[in-house]
Amino acid sequence: MxxxxxxxxxxxxxxxxxxxxxxxxxxxxxxxxxxxxxxxxxxxxxxxxxxxxxxxxxxxxxxxxxxxxxxxxxxxxxxxxxxxxxxxxxxxxxxxxxxxxxxxxxxxxxxxxxxxxxxxxxxxxxxxxxxxxxxxxxxxxxxxxxxxxxHGVEIWPETSAKELTIVDGKVTGLKIERRGESIDITASGGVILASGGFEWNPEMMAEYFPGPVEWTASPPTNTGDGQRMAEAAGAHLDRMDQALIMGTSPVMYEGLRQGLPAGDYFLPHSMIVNAKGKRFINEKQMNIGLAFDERDPDTGHPLNLPAWRIYDAQYAAKYPHLMPNKSVPDNRFQAATLEDLAAQISVDAEGLVETAARFSEFARVGVDEDFGRGAALWDRARGGDPRHKPNPTLGTIEKPPFTAMPFKASFLGTKGGPRTNENAQVLRPDGTPIDGLYAAGNVMANCFGSKGVGAGTTLGPCLTWGFVAGRHAVR
Ligand SMILES: Cc1cc2nc3c(=O)[nH]c(=O)nc-3n(C[C@H](O)[C@H](O)[C@H](O)COP(=O)(O)OP(=O)(O)OC[C@H]3O[C@@H](n4cnc5c(N)ncnc54)[C@H](O)[C@@H]3O)c2cc1C
Structure with a gap:
């Protein structure tokens, strides 16, 4: 290139x-x-x-x-x-x-x-x-x-890791359950934990992410088993309050309502507001999850949730295929005025009217003076509507009817767990490695944290730490 x-x-x-x-x-x-x-x-x-x-x-x-x-x-x-x-x-x-x-x-x-x-x-x-x-x-x-x-790797589906085998402080194997049978596995090189986050574990979520947790998007088997097993082996758990959180649209998947990462909430004629009716972020930038996770320092509760996507009739006319799905309960509210819409969704009406007017002024000029939406290369290069001028992500919100859709903080994966060193070995609180134990992926304490610093925020690191762990264990 x-x-x-x-x-x-x-x-x-x-x-x-x-x-x-x-x-x-x-x-x-x-x-x-x-x-x-x-x-x-x-x-x-x-x-x-x-x-x-x-x-x-x-x-x-x-x-x-x-x-x-x-x-x-x-x-x-x-x-x-x-x-x-x-x-x-x-x-x-x-x-x-x-x-x-x-x-x-x-x-x-x-x-x-x-x-x-x-x-x-x-x-x-x-x-x-x-x-x-x-x-x-x-x-x-x-x-x-x-x-x-x-390469002859033996893969056992429908099998659950239960417990690490620890002899004299060294991890020597794993107890697993396979189709109802309990089996002890001996590991010659080491055990690599790669069991993902704990986003489907309600107790752990309540502890580390107090507040609403809905439309979770990962495998429902990600219940924090690896974090629990590592802790039992004496690991230092860290970054437990970090996660990949995204704005999503609801989909039914394997019988559960899950979130599908959305790519439409930064198109023109749409904005995101909190309960005060105020915008709180540049909707187009990559890390919207950081704003979802901003917390009141006194109570620890999210500052910007519940959040709402607000559209007007221009959005509906240009992107009818993207209007919120009506068949999902409480997913789409509509009104002839912003005041009526605000009343339906319990948002401050004066705040919402003011925000829409201010946002519309920004859209006419093409410059978002509050959050700089559409100014950075990331904002302009991907998504947006290239036909829309002067700014491909900003359009006025002023034509009735107005629509609101809940914007949930969807967890794609938590990013906390055992702290590891540069060989992906799991560490004790004193910084010494636990012999025979590795962690890779969302199960480990992520060295970047919640913030996605590259366009693919987790898969690259997950693959890389898996590679590092495997290489070290084999050596
Ligand atoms: C819809 C969606 C879109 C995404 N898009 C992107 C993207 O574009 N770019 C990007 O970088 N990231 C993306 N992500 C995030 C990325 O997919 C995850 O962060 C990544 O897959 C995590 O990998 P992992 O191997 O750590 O865990 P996972 O892929 O979550 O796998 C963990 C596995 O461990 C299993 N497991 C759990 N406990 C046990 C146990 N006790 N015994 C045995 N097995 C167990 C689980 O069943 C699961 O299969 C997306 C995520 C979602 C949900």
Whole structure:
């Protein structure tokens, strides 16, 4: 792509965008991560059918020191599920089956202009369907599983890790439950915890994220087992209050109401407000979850929840395919005036009217004086409506009827757990590693925290720490 990058520039960027003070503890992990990423990508490509293709996402804070306008994001090229043979049925289905790859979704603004993408991609989609080609996360998982199977990795589905076996402070194995049977496994190199976050564990969520938890979007089996097992082995749990939180739309998935990351709430003629009727963030920037998680210092409760998306009739006319789904209970409220809408959703009416008027003034000029929506490269390069002038993400909110939709803080994954060193070894509170125990992915204390510093916020680190842990355990 003609991009010039370096480990030093990537590190400068990470340092510049990370929360104050985190360098004191995370610097060795950042360095180990940046060193391992290229090796991990090569290893995965060499050991599986996955081909990583670069896309044109900017860094979310591209203007900051070390940031790049594109070149640091990759996604898996399409793969056929048939290559898995009998294992193909084990792959979980995507919540929306549109087999476009990442670049195709974002580069052509398919959310704002579905006719355009249908014209451009209709044939390609039909071809992919005919060939059984899967894209994005599905392609990644198909490729990873195929790589494991081809290398003789034995995979036991419907099996639950229960307890670590600890002998003289060293982890030597794992007690598991498989189809009702309890089995002891001996681990020669080590046990790598990769059991995800604890977002489906109500007690842990109440402790670390007090406030509403709805439309959670990850596998419901992510109940914090790895964090619990690590703690029992003497690990130091850290960053337990960090999580990947996003704005989503509701979908029914495997019988549960879950959140599907939404890409429409920053289109023109829409804004997000809190109970005071006030905006609280640049809706278009990457880390909206940080604002959801802002808390009252006295009570610990979220400051900006419940939050609401507000649209007007112009939005409904331009993007009818994106209007909130009426069939979901309490998902769509409508009124002829903003005051009536505010009354329906218990939002301060004066605040809402004032905010819509101010937002509309910003939209006319194309400059969001409060939160800078549409000013950064990230805001302009992806999403938005390219047909809309002068700012592709700002449009007035003034034409009735007005619509409101709840904007829930959806957890895609918590990011706290056992603290690890640069080899992904789990550490005790005194900083010494627990022999034989590793952690990778959302189960570990994430060295970036809640804030997504790259366009794919977690998968890159998850893969990289898995690679680092495996390599060290084998050695
Ligand atoms: C809809 C959606 C879209 C996303 N999009 C992106 C994106 O574009 N880019 C990005 O970087 N990230 C994205 N993410 C986040 C990313 O998918 C996750 O952060 C990542 O998959 C976490 O990986 P993991 O391996 O740590 O855990 P998971 O993928 O959550 O896997 C954990 C696994 O451990 C299993 N498990 C739990 N307990 C036990 C036990 N006791 N015994 C055995 N197994 C157990 C669970 O069943 C689960 O299968 C998205 C997430 C969602 C939900």
């Amino acid at each position: 003609g991009v010039t990058d370096s480990k030093e520039a990537a590190l400068d960027y990470i340092r510049a965008v990370s929360p104050d003070g985190w360098h004191n503890t995370e610097e060795p992990l950042w360095t180990a991560f940046v060193n391992a990423v290229p090796e991990m990508l090569k290893f995965v490509e060499a050991s599986s059918p996955i081909i990583f293709t670069p896309n044109r996402d900017p860094d979310p804070y591209a203007e900051i020191e070390g940031g790049l306008p594109f070149g640091r994001n990759v996604s898996a090229a399409p793969l056929r599920s048939a290559i898995l043979g009998q294992w193909r049925d084990k792959i979980r289905k995507p919540s929306v089956s549109i087999d476009l790859n990442y670049e195709e979704v974002f580069d052509n603004h398919f959310l704002s202009n579905p006719k355009k993408w249908a014209l451009r991609y209709g044939l390609l989609l039909a071809w992919r369907k005919f060939r059984g080609l899967k894209t994005k996360g599905n392609a990644l998982v198909i490729g990873l599983l195929k790589g494991c199977l081809d």
